[in-house]
Amino acid sequence: MLLVALAFVVLILIGMPVAFAIGLSGLVFFFQNPDLPATIPVQITVSQTQNFTLLAIPLFIIAGNFLNVSGITEQLLKLASVLTGRLRGGLAQVSLALSVLMGGVSGSAIADAAMQSRMLGADMVKRGMSKGFAAGILSFGALLTPIVPPGLGMIIYGTIGQVSIGRMFAAGIVPALLLWLALGIAVAITARRRGYPPERTRRVGLAEAGRALRGGIWALLFPVFLLLxxxxxxxxxxxxxxxxxxxxxxIGVVVHRKLTRASFFEGLSHSLADVGAVMFLIALSAIFSYGIVYEQVPDAISGAILGFSESLERVTVLIVLFVLIAGFVIDSTVLIIMLTPIFLPLIDQLGGEPVHFGIVFIIAATIGNFTPPVGAAMYAVCSILRTSVGDYTRESVPFFIAVALVTLALVFVPSLVLFLPNALFNP
Structure with a gap:
């Protein structure tokens, strides 16, 4: 498998699309083992797409795109401004609230970061915020989006690891609120030191608050209906x-009345591209995963880690550090697909809770979207705001620290993750 891993790294470094890099490097394993039938790569690629549970992925992608073209984003922005507009940091605080509210609509950190950069980035700079600061909070704030149900990472992890997707949805809510709080405090501290003003100077009236709540209520109820x-x-x-x-x-046709024939097909067009990219990646990952299982790589890695420590908490921290480092060069979705079959059995062996590990794992994997050298969300935001990666990285340090502290708290206090899913579902 060493040659397979080397082939994957080389293909990524020369710029090959990730899905093809995974599939072609997986084929290297079969070239190394000519005794294996040549039909296996084709069979497992096709069979990977026949998993009924995976049907949730394209459906939620379509739902999110329809909500986006239905005008619900503008309503959520108004609600976010009402909720946080008077806090220190102004639009930076509004962006965090919008990321939480958009979780049930977007489910993608990269999509949320790019969308908010276009909506709020220029205005944040006009209000005196540095471009690096604006890019940092717009990027790291998007971490909240994929852990609010129905995040696609949860569906992929639950499907591959045979973990309850309902419990995963419920488990993401409290960590998302804790991350929101930590990032909000980091913004407030920086805003106080630099004199960034609140977005609003007057109190929100009941009438305005009521209008904002009515406009965003259907998006807020979306994850609630899913859990129920x-x-x-x-x-x-x-x-x-x-x-x-x-x-x-x-919602688009009856409530907001903005889902027209044109916007309907626009939503389908966006969904076609998104679904094709994700499902193609999942299908070709089966070739790579076959070699991992065949060579008993999970057992070898588990043995190596257990030789270092048998403490569940220490092992989880080691895995988080490994995922963070891997996330510097590999997309979060790829990490979830490739590493779930390796690390989840180890956590089970140590008596860990798969839902608890899943949330921590998804957060760690998603952070790679916001870090150099290949963070997709980072480059999207820096490109839109026309700021350098150096300025972005320097200004993002407080946000990275805030996220790291919350992640450590989640590792050592599992009840923060498991409280809600245990209350709603059978443990």
Whole structure:
């Protein structure tokens, strides 16, 4: 497998698309083992797409795109401004609130970071914030989006690891609120030191608050309906994806009345590109994963880690550090697909809770989107705001520290993650 890993790294470094890099490097394993039937790569690639649970992924992508083209983003921005506009840091605090509210709509950190940069980035700079600071908070704030249900990372992790997706959805809520609090404090401290003013100087009236809540209520209820549907057994994870699509269409047509024929096909067009990219990646990852299982790589890695420590907390911290380093060069979705079969059995062996590990793992994997040298969200935000990676990195240090402290708290206090899923679902 060493040659396979080397081939993957080389293909990534020369700029090959990640899905092809995974598939081609996986084929190297079969060239090394000519006794294996040549039909296996084709068979496992096709069979990977036949997993019924994975149907939730394209359905939630379609639902999110329909909600986006239905005008709900503007309503959520108004609500976010009402909630946090008077806090120190102004639009930076608003962006954090919007990331939490957008979790049920977008589910993608990269998409949220790029969207908010276009919506808020220029205005943040006009209000006196440095470009590096604006880019840093818009990027790291997007970390909140994929851990608010229905994050795609949760669905992929739950499907690969055979972990309850309903419990994963519920488990992401409290960590998202803690990350929001930590990042908000980091913004407030920087804003006080630099004199960044609040976005609003007057109190919000009841009438304005009511209008903002009415405009955003349907997006806020979206994850609630998902959790209730799963908790009451009304839907399976795949079926609730279909409900999400119908819900998004109903909101766009009946409530906001902005889902026209043109915007409907615009949403489908965006969904086609998103679904194709994600599902192609998942399908080709089966070739790579086959060699990992065949060579018993998970057992070898587990043995090496257990030789260092048998403490669940220490092992989890080691895994988080490994994922953070890997995230410097590999996309978060790829990390979840490739590393879940390796690390989840080890956590099970040590008596860990798969849902708890899943949330910590997804947070660690997603951080790579915001760090040099290849963070996709980082480059998207820096490109839109026309700031250098150096300025971005320097200004992002407080946000990285805030996220790191919350992640450590989640590792050592599992109840922060498991409280809500244990309350809603059977432990």
């Amino acid at each position: 549907g799963l908790r009451m057994g009304v839907f399976t994870p795949s079926e609730i994806g279909a409900f999400a699509v119908l819900y998004a269409i109903a």
